[in-house]
Amino acid sequence: MFLKNAWYVAAWSKDVGRDLLGRILLNEYVVLYRKEDGTPVALENRCPHRNLPLSEGRLIGDEIECGYHGMVYDCAGACTHLPGSAEPPDWATVRTFPVVERHGWVFYWPGDPALADEATIPDYPKHNLDEDWIRAQGQTYVKAGYRLVLDNLLDLSHLTYVHGSTTGNRAVAEAANLSVDQEGDNVRVTRWMEDIEPALAFREYAGYTNNIDRWQMSQFLPPAYININNGSVDAGIGADTDTRNNDQGKWGFVVYHAMTPETDTTTHQFWTVAGHKDKVPDHMRDLFVEQMHGVLKEDLDIYEAQQRAIDMDPAAPNRDANPRGTIPADEGLLAMRRTLRRLYGDEQKAEGVAAE
Ligand code: FES
Ligand SMILES: [Fe+2]
Incomplete structure (x- = not known):
């Protein structure tokens, strides 16, 4: 019994970077990383081709190249390249999750993206505690x-x-x-x-x-x-x-x-x-x-x-x-x-x- 339409902490901000971080959250496999401009991204950690976790692949710019047959996915979950093919197949899409960074944490929303309202992220006024x-x-x-x-x-x-x-x-x-x-x-x-x-x-x-x-x-x-x-x-x-x-x-x-x-x-x-x-x-x-x-x-x-x-x-x-x-x-x-x-x-x- 998990509430899906809610913000959960996926990671400490410091742990999300330019290495692909695979993590199981709410019984789903998620991959986290940062774009080149520093924005955090969360995608389902599964290549739609043969199910290899995308975290086994590598980042090229803001995109992930699957570590098995080289299909490439952008941070919106769209396939942008199928090796040897002019066009990526239309079935090759990866689920994405809304992500917000706040209070030193990366929050993600596992439910319906249309309902993800940043205003419902819990306010932890003292969590960003200063050096005092x-x-x-x-x-x-x-x-x-x-x-x-x-x-x-x-x-x-x-x-x-x-x-x-x-x-x-x-x-x-x-x-x-x-x-x-x-x-x-x-x-x-x-x-x-x-x-x-x-x-x-x-x-x-x-x-x-x-x-x-x-x-x-x-x-x-x-x-x-x-x-x-x-x-x-x-x-x-x-x-x-x-x-x-x-x-x-x-x-x-x-x-x-x-x-x-x-x-x-x-x-x-x-x-x-x-x-x-x-x-x-x-x-x-x-x-x-x-x-x-x-x-x-x-x-x-x-x-x-x-x-x-x-x-x-x-x-x-x-x-x-x-x-x-x-x-x-x-x-x-x-x-x-x-x-x-x-x-x-x-x-x-x-x-x-x-x-x-
Ligand atoms: S499993 Fe990812 S490209 Fe084949
Ligand atoms: Fe205790």
Whole structure:
């Protein structure tokens, strides 16, 4: 179940260049490259002649020459040359995908090109963070379905059990006031913790010795984007809604994730975790980056292990639609899954109508 009429991150901008990059996205094989003027291009990665991936060929100017029998395709997917023939055959066309470059990412649109509206690319105002931010960034290949990754990011009680050596401690799971708001297709999960013990990273970076008020704001934007604002202040100071959404208080960090399904059970996870330089002392910058990569690896181990268990018994209980078997902390991820099912149903319905 993938929404097709949506923008997904296909690659970090830095990874798309004059080498042909073949990548499976949403169960389709796509080839990415840049034209000579720098514009990114995405085509189906399949020669219509005998199915060789075009990424096995070579770029000539803005065109791809297939690596098997030399047919040439332009960036609009038209065949411009068949060796030994005056005219290319009319059946030889390659599907193209709308592409937009923004926020250091190359986005592509796998659905109906006529519906691709750049205005619906999620606005990640802080993702293009300037040099005032210490960034850990990466692309993680996940052997798990993308919704398991979204689940993880919409229930941050897991910090207690998965990230106990850095950002989690017992209070995060035990003492949070949880609220979930849905605005249109966006889901926002607020976790607000008053007068709790600071987790280790909060003591190390901010020097807390006493209790703190702490917040975690996770926001989901379809099809698969998450941004999280984490903050804290000395206990009793508190934080208003605007602060909780946008500010890190005395110590915290921001998190941006874009999940692009590769297949039903594998995912490309593009991510940034960043702390403002005022909150990450110079001598701790390398440690911050190293720790945040470590946190991502801890999560990876969890959702890959879940996927292995699901693969072994695909009939195992699916709790999405059954309130028995869910826990209060699931509220945000259940709202996300409901939203995706609704949007998918709408998309299927619209396709059915169009096909009639
Ligand atoms: S497979 Fe590409 S030209 Fe034959
Ligand atoms: Fe995590």
